[in-house]
Amino acid sequence: MRTIPTLLVSLTALTHSVFAMAAPTPLTPQTAEYQVNYGDIELGKAKYHLPAAEDGIYKYRFDSDLSLLLLTDVRHVLSEFSQEGNQLLPMRYLHDRQGVGPTFTEQTAFAKEQGFIHTRYKDEKGKYPFEGDIFDPLMVQLQFRLDISTGKEVLDYKMIKSNELDEYKFRVIGKERMTIESGSYDTVKIEVVRDNNKRQTFFWMAPDLAYLPVRLTHFEKGSKQLDIKLLSYHFDETHAVPAVQTEVEEPTQPKAPKLLGTGAN
Template identity: 65%
Template sequence: MQTFKETSLSIGQRVVLAINLFLFSLYVAAAPSPLSPQTAEYQVNYGSIELGKARFQLPKPEGNLYHYRFDSDVSLLVLSDRRNVRSDFIREGDQLIPMRYIHNRKGTGPSFQEQAAFAREQEVVHTRYKDERSTLDYTDILYDPLMAQLQFRLDMAQGKKEFHYAMVKEGEVDEYSFRVIGKERMNIESGSYETIKIEVVRDSKKRQTFFWMAPDLGYLPVRVTHFERGSKQLDIKLLSYYFSPEQTVKADELASELTVQP
């Protein structure tokens, strides 16, 4: 004997219900991509001494124009350092193209501003660092120091093991190389993360820098540690993060083909 609930549903309603349940089962919360809108906050330590905090913010792009921001406020005794950095760039596939970079520093000692405007079509970069202006050749792939972090994460997502970036920094073009060391579980105050460990490639071992990046968080760095002559100098750890919700629907093309027998 059928229940009232079953008999009260028409064949059409059953079909709709079945399709909705099927679609619901195929809605998959996608892992965030490196360019998902996001905010990440970090604790900055000098050895075991807490210096302050830093925050990265990547809001939703305006069309294809992205704005990435970094803000930090650290201090030690009477010394202070406050920085506000902004990078504007566009995306072409998995390649990021810099547009403008602004870096303001205030605190103990001289304050300064650094700017770079990337004119790719004219093959030049106009820079100003402190009071010095210069024009650099733009004939290859270049980055600014902030958006290079996102390119790094995009390249990680592509499965690369070695990385090389030319960055416009302080009125010059500097070359940086990185390599994957391996996988490692990272346990810090904010949680336990499966990470990929990265090393900055240098000729000398007097200075060493390591990154731990979490694939499940769009390769967000969860820890950065810097050593000078074997002694830990800086230790930066993820405190909190937020990604705007994103969902991937895999059932759109299947819905029209779905049939339910009465």
């Protein structure tokens, strides 16, 4: 009879170990698809895809196909980066935009050993020093998820975008239950810090999904312009992660950092 309790204890410990190993991280191979709306008008869908690293190199992709009446906007973005601990190191960034309006290609090469960043945007070239922590506009999302998952309080990021050096700052507002069409999630609500209230951007990230964003809303002068909501998600590229959420601890709310001269866009 003693064997049964012993087996139960062993099985419980093994089960807990398996679930612990199976918990996704921001760098777990994943796919997430979103519905993009302009106000209440459906524009189309966007998809993020992060396969497993090959030879220490990650290749993160973003693809979107949006349209409104006769207007179209199709984008394909690729970010290549490596990892040192919890720090992501950018290597190459490609952004191709087609549709009604300006068609362009943006390319960025991060030559850390040379100490420079080489850019090309709409046939215009640029060159910047590779100093400190710097990111491209796509992989910075993963760095943000890594940082907030480890409790980092200073959420301040510099990136090269459109041949310019941009700075984005964020602050944690608090936890909030978010219910959308794809499910109900316990989330952490984040706000983009800006120097005025003409534009406001909020997004909600689910800790149980490795801080995957489940919703983003953007306001211009108090009117909702963009509403992006999670449709589906997969981790490990083999099965969908069940939409089972648990309560999360209240995150530490850092003081709103002061904006530097570049500002956030």
